[in-house]
Amino acid sequence: MTWLDLPDDTPFGLANLPYGVFSTAAGPRRVGVAIGDDVLDAGGAAAAVEAPFAELLAGPLLDPLLAAGRPAWQQVRAALTEWLTDDSYADRVRPHLHPRAAVALHLPFTVGDYVDFYASEHHATNVGKIFRPDSAPLTPNWKHLPIGYHGRSGSVVVSGTDVVRPCGQRKAPADAEPVFGPSVRLDIEAEVGFVVGAGSPMGSTIGVADFAEHVFGVFLLNDWSARDLQAWEYVPLGPFLGKSFATSVSPWVVPLDALAHARVAPPPRDPQPLPYLRDAEDWGLDLAIDVRLNGHVIARPPFATMYWTPAQMLAHTTVNGAPTRTGDIYGSGTVSGPERDQRGSLLELSWGGTEPLALREGSTRTFLEDGDTVTITATASGPDGSRIGFGEVTGTIRPARPAT
Numbered sequence: 485m486t487w488l489d490l491p492d493d494t495p496f497g498l499a500n501l502p503y504g505v506f507s508t509a510a511g512p513r514r515v516g517v518a519i520g521d522d523v524l525d526a527g528g529a530a531a532a533v534e535a536p537f538a539e540l541l542a543g544p545l546l547d548p549l550l551a552a553g554r555p556a557w558q559q560v561r562a563a564l565t566e567w568l569t570d571d572s573y574a575d576r577v578r579p580h581l582h583p584r585a586a587v588a589l590h591l592p593f594t595v596g597d598y599v600d601f602y603a604s605e606h607h608a609t610n611v612g613k614i615f616r617p618d619s620a621p622l623t624p625n626w627k628h629l630p631i632g633y634h635g636r637s638g639s640v641v642v643s644g645t646d647v648v649r650p651c652g653q654r655k656a657p658a659d660a661e662p663v664f665g666p667s668v669r670l671d672i673e674a675e676v677g678f679v680v681g682a683g684s685p686m687g688s689t690i691g692v693a694d695f696a697e698h699v700f701g702v703f704l705l706n707d708w709s710a711r712d713l714q715a716w717e718y719v720p721l722g723p724f725l726g727k728s729f730a731t732s733v734s735p736w737v738v739p740l741d742a743l744a745h746a747r748v749a750p751p752p753r754d755p756q757p758l759p760y761l762r763d764a765e766d767w768g769l770d771l772a773i774d775v776r777l778n779g780h781v782i783a784r785p786p787f788a789t790m791y792w793t794p795a796q797m798l799a800h801t802t803v804n805g806a807p808t809r810t811g812d813i814y815g816s817g818t819v820s821g822p823e824r825d826q827r828g829s830l831l832e833l834s835w836g837g838t839e840p841l842a843l844r845e846g847s848t849r850t851f852l853e854d855g856d857t858v859t860i861t862a863t864a865s866g867p868d869g870s871r872i873g874f875g876e877v878t879g880t881i882r883p884a885r886p887a888t
């Protein structure tokens with residue numbers, strides 16, 4: 485029960501309580517928690533009730549809360565639940581609610597290192613068939629380790645930020661020489677992101693069993709990708725300019741503790757990975773993702789089909805002793821299921837541009853056109869039939885700027 489008047493079936497109910505950073509028209513950036521159709525100024529509420537951890541929520545970013553570690557995350561979450569359910573808090577907490585439709589949402593924490601993985605067997609198989617039709621779709625290492633690359637954290641932007649079409653070199657196999665110009669194969673990758681709260685020192689490792697001690701929460705991520713730039717540059721060192729121009733993230737970070745009911749067993753692994761990558765607990769997550777292009781659903785990728793879990797990704801990232809820091813993020817890689825309408829990229833949906841996708845208004849797409857808007861949303865199951873919402877990550881493509 486709650487003293488709040490929550491909409492029926494809201495994806496931002498008491499079981500969710502995702503964190504973000506918001507501002508009102510005139511106000512500074514504040515740490516907020518989405519609840520129903522509102523956002524709670526968590527720092528303001530914590531000060532009003534004189535919470536012992538109020539300092540963690542007082543600033544313009546989630547960084548202090550992230551760095552405080554799991555016992556603090558659990559303490560704050562329990563307190564938020566108490567404030568929003570116990571009538572004795574209502575008079576002090578209610579003044580700190582703002583209609584969510586009236587606030588601006590910002591990048592919620594300082595982004596540290598950014599790694600992007602490639603953890604969907606269906607996606608990796610499809611891309612292998614499209615990019616390397618004469619080879620085995622999966623490389624020999626794929627089922628032995630979660631493949632990843634280091635992305636560019638400086639171009640991680642919050643949902644709603646426009647994306648300028650990148651320029652670069654491209655060379656189709658039949659072309660004699662490369663040419664320079666705006667990408668003509670601009671794409672999306674629907675992904676799920678994870679943020680490290682409590683870091684780990686250089687020389688240490690984070691085992692699969694310690695995932696929840698280090699990872700604070702989960703968000704949505706769109707790894708915008710220029711396929712023509714990528715195809716020409718990625719051998720032998722992997723993606724570079726084809727990915728580094730923009731990565732969009734959703735503004736709400738769903739705490740791991742809100743996803744207890746969404747945890748599922750990952751798919752069977754064959755062969756078994758090396759001991760440091762064996763599951764200690766089930767960290768598959770049953771998230772239902774929708775991908776919309778100009779408002780029309782073009783794919784519904786199921787995150788539960790991912791071959792590698794986020795716990796395995798973090799264990800692999802640190803197994804060589806690399807440190808992690810508060811605000812480090814990693815993406816799952818494109819989420820694609822086995823069915824055609826479950827593919828999380830236009831590369832796969834249009835099969836390398838050979839099978840244009842029909843949109844409902846009668847137009848077709850292979851890759852993105854200027855003015856196109858892509859929006860990714862997701863929900864997970866919560867307790868008692870409730871839904872845990874992730875909100876959205878959206879972005880609109882703007883025309884290329886000429887090189888100077």
Ligand code: CA
Pocket residue numbers: 600601673675707815817818
């Ligand atoms: Ca990616």
